[in-house]
Amino acid sequence: MLFRQAGIHHTDYASDRALFPVPADRIMIIGLLVLAVTAPLTTSSLTLSSYLLPWLVWTSATLGLNLILGWAGQFHFGYAAIMGIGAYASVHAARNGVPWEIAVALGGLTATVIGSTFAFAALRVKGLYLALSTLALQFVMDWVISHVPAISGGTQATLQAPPMKLLGQPVTSEIGFYYVALGWCLIVTLFMLNLRRTALGRALVAVREKDFAAAVIGVHSFRYKLVAFATSSFIGGVSGAILIFTFYRAVTPEQFAVNVSIELLAMVIVGGLGSIIGSYFGAAFILLMPGLMNSLIGWLASRAGAQLGVEALAHIPHAVYGALIIIFLLVEPMGLGKMYANLRNYLLVWPFGYARK
């Protein structure tokens, strides 16, 4: 029905290997792109700047974490620290007069260099121990960022992000910020889509499945782990920088604390390990859920005539957030991306279910 596969025969390799071999997918992607580009015209500026924009930036960060967690299968419990390094490096560069594009790239490169040190942990241990050592590295990074005045600008300090100029053009409006975020998110998505079918992506998957089996077939697992950490750190660093320049406009250490790392992990898990569309779903889910939950609970309480304290209202969204992680892991461990894939597979040959391969 929606994704009709019947009657579509690929007669050459190029069409078979296209990014979206089913026309329905292509039509849907074009439709979504049109919606995304025209969003400033169709949505209110509040929706644009406080929902769509952070969603796009967090999605790019989630994709970056998914690269390391879902594709390369390496734990990273300190991804927020990587984003923070990118953010601080780019803000410092921009404050010192470096053009914006170069400042952001510098942020990404700094994150890559420091993030690759996380890879040295991955070269020695894996599994639980890698998770714990990256978690510890997150604490070390937090401490360094907030205790070194040259980075954070002193204790409890907030560093203002300088005005943004893209290719010499000042970007000041919400719409401009939105397009910058959209552009970055599209670049990352395209990269990840293509990663699946390149030698690099396949090598990463081989390392994930069994690293010594990968070594047997000639994949240098050390090198690919390093590449995975470096690439994902670059994506994280640039996403952190863009988050600061387009959304927060100022950078403080708390924006990249350990709970943000856990939130990012939750986005990947809820969205689905190794799923690109799932990263979009997961980021949206984790970002929008607290707000929705608050209004829902407020509404329910007013309907029931119950009085809820400010404290209860502040903590219930967290409880729901924790409960959702638990429920997802119990019900659908591969996340929203898998749910979407199930639905899509069902609809591919609907109503001829027996025709499925």
Add this chain to the structure above:
Amino acid sequence: MDWSLFAELALNGAMAGLMYSLVALGLVLIYKSSSVPNLAQGAMTMLGAYFVLEVGRHLHVPMWVAIPLAMLLMFGVGIGIERVALRRLAGRPIIMILMMTLGLDIFLRAIVLTVFGSSGRPMPIGIPDDPLFLGPILLNRSYAVGAAVALALWGLFVLFFRSRRGVVLRAISDDYTASWSVGISVERGVALSWAMSAAVATIAGVLWGSVQGVDQSLSMLLLKGITVAVLGGLDSIGGAILAGLLLGIFESVASGYLDKLVGGGSRDLVVAATLILTIMIRPHGLFGRHDIERI
């Protein structure tokens, strides 16, 4: 170098470290039987402390009655967590299990704050505030009590693991498929270890609550508990005690001297650095089994 300052830092650190061991003991109990690293141990510690206070308040019973009652409650909570959340994840990749315990951590912490409120409360267990004098050295009385309890618990567990049920748990931790095939109920054993760990978390919550008050910061003991557990070897009870001593001394002495250089707050840094170094140099810890894979 000022030797009495050094001795004071080291002794107080050693006793505080033994109190970290209380948190680590819970982690080790669970890891030993089911290879689950329980990142919710901090939240369980906090929950236990709140349970003690609430039981004492609602039933109007003195502390020494409230603590065992709360431990019983937590015993049930531990069984419940294992039954509902962890049993279905057996055999799944470690990322799912880690995420599940993280989800539990977030959930338990938020539920506690929603139901009981987030304002800090004292934990009155009747330990006087004035320090203990040992020659020129001042010792913190709460730490001393905590250290004594930790050592007592260690002795208790050593005895327990020699009893029939303890041997069953050791068999499960050794090889659960083999235990299954000789008729040991692995599920029950794992549930028991979760329950014991929750009860130990209550004790840790009470003792730490008497030191720093009962509030959200109790769940921050997780990082220290994990560091101690990893340093001692994740499946070694004795290791947890010894590693607690070592980490406590190291943390107290190192931060005592470092704080002057960097302007305070270096405790967490020392702990995180210890964790990283342990994992890099000796991932199986002091007494852990050697089967942790090095690549």
